[in-house]
Amino acid sequence: MTLTFTRDPSLDEELRDGLVGLWTDVSNAGGAVGFVPPVTAREVRPEVVKHFATMAEGRTRLLIGRDDRGEVAATAFLTANQHRLMHHWLWLYTVMVHPRHQGKGYGRDLMAAAADTARAVPGVEALRLTCRGGLGLERFYASCGYKEVGRVPGAIRVAPGDDRDDITMLLPLT
Numbered sequence: 001m002t003l004t005f006t007r008d009p010s011l012d013e014e015l016r017d018g019l020v021g022l023w024t025d026v027s028n029a030g031g032a033v034g035f036v037p038p039v040t041a042r043e044v045r046p047e048v049v050k051h052f053a054t055m056a057e058g059r060t061r062l063l064i065g066r067d068d069r070g071e072v073a074a075t076a077f078l079t080a081n082q083h084r085l086m087h088h089w090l091w092l093y094t095v096m097v098h099p100r101h102q103g104k105g106y107g108r109d110l111m112a113a114a115a116d117t118a119r120a121v122p123g124v125e126a127l128r129l130t131c132r133g134g135l136g137l138e139r140f141y142a143s144c145g146y147k148e149v150g151r152v153p154g155a156i157r158v159a160p161g162d163d164r165d166d167i168t169m170l171l172p173l174t
Contacts, residue, residue, distance in 0.1 A: 003065035003074055003106050005113040007120075011052050015064070018072030019048045022098055029099040032132035036158055051077055051094070063117050065097075065110055073098045074106055076114045078127070089126040089170075090118050111144040118173055125174050132156050133165030146171045 009015055023044045027035040034047065054060040059082070065074030077093040092114055097106045118127050129146070131137040133156075138148055146169040154163035 001068050001104070003067060003101075003109055005074075005109075006064045006066070007117050008055075008061055009064050011055060011062075015072070016045075016048055016052065019051075019075060020045050022072050022075060022096055023048065023094070025099055026096045030135075031096060031099075032135055032137060033094055033096055054079065061117060061121075063110070063114055065106065065113070067098075067101065071098075073101050074110045076110055078114060078117055078121075088123055089128050090121065090124055092118075092127045092129040095129070107140065108144060111141075115145075115171060115173060125172065127171040127173065129169050131167050131169065132158075133167055138167050138169065141169050144171070 020041050023033060023035075024039060024041045026033050027039045027044065028037045030037060035044065051060060051062070055062055059080050061078040063076045063078065064072055067073040074097045076095045079091040079093055081087060081089060081091065095107075095110065095114070097110060115127060118124050127146075128149075129141065131141060133151070142148070148167060149170045150168035152166040155166035156164040158164055
C-alpha cells in the first residue's frame with residue numbers, strides 16, 4: 001500500500017475536515033506540528049482555515065497524501081517566501097503523516113513528493129523547514145537530504161520547564 005499524492009487539490013469541506021482530523025490526531029499522538037496535546041478539532045480548525053486563506057491568495061501550495069481508503073493520511077504546505085530577496089526558496093510547513101501510518105515509509109514518500117512539488121515551481125532552488133528539537137526529527141529530515149543550518153536553543157516552550165531547540169534545515173533542489 002502506498003499513498004496517492006495530489007498537489008493543490010480543490011479546497012472543499014471534505015478536504016478541510018480531513019486536514020482538521022489529521023492535524024488533531026497527529027497533535028494528540030505527540031507530533032510536533034504547532035500544538036501540544038490534548039488538542040481538539042475546534043482548536044485546530046482555525047489554523048486550517050488560515051492555510052486555506054494563504055492558498056486562495058496563491059502564497060501557499062498544498063500537498064495531500066491519501067491512503068487506499070481515500071482518507072487524508074499525510075500533508076505538507078509549501079509557502080513562498082515574502083521577502084523580495086528570498087523568492088528562490090520555499091518554506092515547508094506542517095509536515096504530517098497520520099499516526100496509523102507511521103513506520104510504513106510514508107514520511108519519506110511525503111518528503112520526496114514535497115521536493116518534487118518545489119522543483120516544479122520556477123526559480124525555486126531550495127526548501128527550508130524548522131523542526132522542534134528533542135524528538136529526533138532533525139535525524140529524519142537529514143536522512144531525506146536536509147542539512148541543519150541553524151539552531152536556536154530553547155526557543156520553543158512546550159510546557160513550563162520544557163524548552164526545545166528550534167532547528168532550521170535546508171534542502172538544496174539544484
